[in-house]
Amino acid sequence: MNPTIAGLIELQQIDDEIRTHKKQRDELATNLERLKKILTQMGASLAEKRERLRENVRWYDDKRIELQADSERINNAKTKLVAVSRTKEYQAMTKELDNLRRKYQEDEAELQRLQTVITETQAAVDAEEAKLGEIQAEVQREEATSAERLAELDRIIGSVAGKKAEIGAKLPKNIVASYERILEKRDGIAVVPAVLGGCAGCKMKVPPQTWVKIQLGKEIFQCSNCQRYLYYTVQASQASMQ
Numbered sequence: 001m002n003p004t005i006a007g008l009i010e011l012q013q014i015d016d017e018i019r020t021h022k023k024q025r026d027e028l029a030t031n032l033e034r035l036k037k038i039l040t041q042m043g044a045s046l047a048e049k050r051e052r053l054r055e056n057v058r059w060y061d062d063k064r065i066e067l068q069a070d071s072e073r074i075n076n077a078k079t080k081l082v083a084v085s086r087t088k089e090y091q092a093m094t095k096e097l098d099n100l101r102r103k104y105q106e107d108e109a110e111l112q113r114l115q116t117v118i119t120e121t122q123a124a125v126d127a128e129e130a131k132l133g134e135i136q137a138e139v140q141r142e143e144a145t146s147a148e149r150l151a152e153l154d155r156i157i158g159s160v161a162g163k164k165a166e167i168g169a170k171l172p173k174n175i176v177a178s179y180e181r182i183l184e185k186r187d188g189i190a191v192v193p194a195v196l197g198g199c200a201g202c203k204m205k206v207p208p209q210t211w212v213k214i215q216l217g218k219e220i221f222q223c224s225n226c227q228r229y230l231y232y233t234v235q236a237s238q239a240s241m242q
């Protein structure tokens, strides 16, 4: 095989490796982002529930003071009732006392309802706090592991890139430049096998004369459609037929 073609195949293998490592690096970063987003959302939801709890406690306190006042008004009314002698006034006072008692019962019921809401909200806040704590711990663990793995991936990518530079230095400069352009334009694939009489990248057939020459492997050929460099190997050819 033409050494330039062999070199191009090696370059492509290295770029495939770099792409795989970069993909892993991106996935790690994306996963961390996702966890942090969940944390933020949970934090916001918790803050909202805490605020609602505080509000309910304020209402509860107000209601309790109100109930205390209700009780005092009832006692005053009772005292007055004892002192009343005229029937008409007595009836009016009794009616007022009934109204006061009804208000007391309503306020008491409201107080109980608030108490239930407070208990429920408090339980929800406690549960969410526990869950948030778990996720926070998970994010911290994940961050620590990811940091190690990211450093490892960066190291590997650096070392593979060094290997690529070494191989590139042995190839004609214009070919390497063209390879890089195609790599950029064609989603990271610049060198493909020629199979079934055509380009494995875009499936475009090559003229029969060219197909014979590609199989000989002496000259460098590019696909006339996608510009990728073409090479022939028996294995790639057999694999494509299966």
Ligand SMILES: [Zn+2]
Residues within 6 Å of the ligand: 199, 200, 201, 202, 203, 204, 223, 224, 225, 226, 227, 228
């Ligand atoms: Zn092609």
